[in-house]
Amino acid sequence: MTADRHGHRMSNTGADALVHYERALDHLVFFRPEVVEAADAALAASPRSVMGQVLAAYLGVLGTEEKDAAAARDTFLRFRSGLDEETLTSRERMHLAAAAAWLDGDLHGAGRLLGDLTVAHPRDVLALFAGHQHDFLTGDAQRLRDRIGGALGAWEPDDPHRGPLLGMYAFGLEESGHYERAEEAGLEALARHPHDVWAIHGVVHTYEMRGRFTDGIRFLDARTEDWSDGTLLTVHNWWHYALYALEMGDAARVLEIYDAALHHEESAGVAMELLDAAALLWRLYLAGEDQGVRWARLADAWERRDDGAHYAFNDAHAVMAYVGAGRIGLAERLVADRQRWLAGAAPAVSNRAMTADIGLPVCRALIAYGRQEYGRAVDLLLPVRHRLHTFGGSHAQRDAVQRTLVEAALRARRTELARTLLSERIQLRPVCPYNWSAQARLEEQLGDPERAAAAREKAAAQAAW
Incomplete structure (x- = not known):
């Protein structure tokens, strides 16, 4: 029986398939699109490779694409139907169970299984990567941090995969509020692999959360060739760049980035990229910026997808696009469809609770905001604001919803x-121009022009840093 580079035995996997599998893992941890080709090559060489099939299953769910997940589930069920699992290693059986749970919609069950797997096999790169992405998709900051932190002690300092693990750890640290330690871990990862776009992403988040917008732009500018093209994270890292520009008041640069990188005629139309585009335009919408043409094109892209209930976080961003484009009817239709879906959804399907508890209230609040029913938007968002993380995303991503609550409260004169x-x-x-500009508007409502002027000056000064 063959074994991977970390000594894990691999059933039904020939030498050629192993080479392709290892190459696929390298592409995966560095977010290279070539991962799909390498994974396919592994299965072409050994169609019954258990870990090859598991890798394909995870690739089917990591992008939160409903149709990809359905296709991967069909393939995976066919594979398992003729498989004698008693002949497999315990690690492979655990992977099969985790992949099956995820494909069945039980994200949280999959996450627990992957956690058990990494306790038993802390040097299983695929389990760590899939688990880390799972924690991001479910908004579990503590697991995002500790899943990787708990495994790092088993890794040798010179292992080539320790670098990308440090990049993952950086993001988990950041989402848990350990910004300086996160920056340190991310930079250590980049010292090993300058092109590690997830490590770049982790460091970028630390600058965002600390209001170090100029530092963030300088950091990205200095590493442009490492992140700005040809990766599965390219659009998302451009989104971060645009957030910096937005805080600094450079609207022209924001729109330049949007048109060149976030959404244009050649965009792939995948959910992960469309939600970045929606989240950026929604911030402009909250600021009263008219982006009618861009909204229309983005709403068209969401409508073409014709998504069913799969991931509530995506639904919220589709509704942003529909509301921004003035297509309230489409937004309401999506909400009605998800409400009907809930009646028949199995309790074990994680998206059921994500949709019922967070997704639908957020979607309804976005619609209310678009209808200028600001008090209703407040009433819908206020009960869920401390639980938004449970439907996925990062603090930076969810801030679009938190800002909606602030703007609704101001407009409702609450x-x-x-x-x-x-x-x-x-x-x-304390360093966030948006926060201070909103404070200035509040002081104006409270009838204190001096405090409003002081807040406005602070916002302008911070934007100029």
């Missing part, structure tokens, strides 16, 4: 609530 929300934001992120 001044006491707006004061509380802005105080929370400013104490947590």
Whole structure:
């Protein structure tokens, strides 16, 4: 029986398939699109390779694409139907169970199984990568940090895969609020592999959360060739660049990035990229910027997907696009469809709770905001604001929803609530031009022009850093 580079035995996997499998893992941890070709080559060489089939199954779900997941599930079921699992290693059986749970929609069950797997096999790169992405998709910051942190002690300092693991750890640290340690881990990863786009992404998040927008732009500019083209994370890292530009008040640069990188005629139309485009335009929408043509094209792209209920986080961004384009009817149709789906969804399907508890309230609040029913938007968002993480994404991504609550409170003239929300934001992120510009508008509502002017000056000064 063959074994991978870390000594894990691999059933039904020939030498050629092993080479392709290892190459696929290298592509996977560095977010290279070539991972698909390498995974296919592994299965072409050994169609009954258990780990080759498991890898293909994970690739089917990691992108949150409903149709890809359905196709992967069909293939995986056919593979398992003729498989004698008693002949496999315990690690392979655990992977099969985790992949099956995820394909059946039980994300949380899959996450627990992957956690058990990495306790038993802390040097299983595929389990660590899939588990890390699972924790991101379910918004579990502590597991995002500790799943990787708990395994790193088993890795030798010179192992080539320790670098990308440090990049993953950086993101988990950042989402848990350990910004300096996260930056340190991310830079260590990049010292090993300068093209590690997930490590770049982790460091970029630390700058975002600390209001170091100029540092973030300089960091990305200095590494442009390492992240700006040809990776599965290219669009998302451009989104981060645009967020920096937005905070600094450079609207022209924001739109230049949007048109060149986030959404254009040649965009792939995948959910992960469309939601970045929606999240950026929604921030402009909250600021009163008219982006009618861009909204229309983005709404068209979401509508062409014709998604069913699969991942509530995606649904919220589709609704942003529909509301931004003035297509309230489409947004309401999506909400009605998800409400009907809930009636028949199995309790074990993780998206059921994600949709019922968070997705639908958020979608309804976005629609209410688009209808200028600001009080209703507040009433819908207020009960879920501390639980938004449970439907996935990062703090930076979910801030589009948190800002919607702030803007709705201001527009509904709920001044006491707006004061509380802005105080929370400013104490947590004192360097954030948006926070201070919103504070200025609040002070104007409260009838204090001097405090409004001071807040406005602070916002302008921070944008110029």
